[in-house]
Amino acid sequence: MQTNRTDIADLIYFLAIARHRSFSRAAIELGVSASALSHALKGLENRLGVRLLNRTTKSVTLTAAGDALATSIGQPFEAIDNAVETLNRFRDAPAGRIRINVAVEAATLLVAPVLPTFVERFPGVELDIVANNRMVDVTEGGFDAGIRYGGTVPEDMIAQRLSADxxxxxxxxxxxxxxxxxxxxxxxxxxxxxxxxxxxxxxxxxxxxxxxxxxxxxxxxxxxxxxxxxxxxxxxxxxxxxxxxxxxxxxxxxxxxxxxxxxxxxxxxxPGFHIYYSGRRQVPTGLRLLIELVRELRPLGL
CATH class of the missing domain: 3.40.190.290 (D-Maltodextrin-Binding Protein; domain 2)
Known part of the structure; x- marks a missing residue:
């Protein structure tokens, strides 16, 4: 089957659903409706001639074919994301969208105080902040980073301190x-x-x-x-x-x-708040700028 531009978009949709195991959560990440995702995935499955997902009213799981496809295309799409991110170095002002999963207290005490300065300095960067005390896998959840108390940061992540104890x-x-x-x-x-x-x-x-x-x-x-x-x-x-x-x-x-x-x-x-993210990908410019601003303004000391 020859891949066209529509298939590329549908593959991006598929990867998001595979990460979240949920149409609704993938739709929030991508900024589209869950029904649009469902329609796109049905079309992709029809064109490929294989079922990629098992869907019930309560769960979404990958079929063997879906798991193989996600494994095969995940790294190339990550490389594309990194390549696009490098373009920020050539812009007059940084742009892009950053999604972070933040402990509720960190959202209130650490992130919110720096937001007025952030949007003033970097109006082209969109911050999507999900305040939630449940520990989530930020990579599978489609987040660029998480912020938690230092004692609860996953050991397999790169972490930077953002506050004093x-x-x-x-x-x-x-x-x-x-x-x-x-x-x-x-x-x-x-x-x-x-x-x-x-x-x-x-x-x-x-x-x-x-x-x-x-x-x-x-x-x-x-x-x-x-x-x-x-x-x-x-x-x-x-x-x-x-x-x-x-x-x-x-x-x-x-x-x-x-x-x-x-x-x-x-x-x-x-231990105070730490930001953590995967070391497998390039740190997005917007995330780097947010980290630098928190460390500059020090709303909770450092």
Whole structure:
């Protein structure tokens, strides 16, 4: 079969679906509708004379033929992407689209503060930021990079630090602390109302403490469980209980007197945010510029 320009576009569509194992997620990456992807893939399969995907209402998987095709064409298309990216060196201003998967706290505290400067300096670069605390494979997900706390960065990725280490604190509204008292020791939390954090792998986080070399990990009683610290923050501001936070998230409210830190002598410092990406491909210009800007402006120190 002779390949034409339509087939090239359809092959790009196919690779995106193969990465995501989902028409809807591939459609978001490519900026087209899921129905358009489905139509294109049916046409490609008809022209090739083989089924590439097994599709059900709940899943999309590759057939043996689809797996072979994805393996064969993945590297050439990656090389084409790299070649096009090198053209940024010849432009008066950089252009392109960058997709990053970011921990929610990093989106709020690290990325958002630099965005006004980024769009002013680099108006031709489009940033697509997906804030999600679930760990994802950024390569399979079609992302250029991810941002996570340093201790959770995948080992097979290239990582760069974007912030100083972060202190973790327990905080509550003054009204709550006045009513129920401030815990003196982490074990006192067993008698408090606590807002717990669900991790990206669905585990409920055990609050960690450290003082003078002594380390403790406490399973607190949960009156509320949240996926995002920002959700719990609103509840805690209203007096719902105590919660374990990255200190930069609550610092403005502490300064305003709307929150009070307790157990401050037990607050540990943990690795700050890191950006990570695959070493198998060239770093896109837009991603490099974002990294440089965060390191220049240092919204969380460095």
């Amino acid at each position: 972060i202190r973790w604190v327990v905080a509550g509204a003054p009204g709550y602390v006045d009513r129920f008292g401030a815990p003196i020791h982490p074990n006192d939390l067993l008698h408090h109302r606590c807002v717990s954090n669900r991790l990206g792998d669905d585990r409920i986080y055990r609050w960690e403490f450290e003082r003078a070399g002594e380390k403790l990990s406490i399973t607190v009683p949960s009156s509320i469980i949240v996926d995002h610290a920002e959700t719990g923050l609103v509840a805690v501001l209203g007096g719902a209980g105590l919660m374990y936070f990255p200190e930069p998230l609550v610092a403005p409210y502490v300064n305003e007197g709307r929150l009070r830190i307790v157990l401050s002598d037990w607050a540990p410092c943990e």
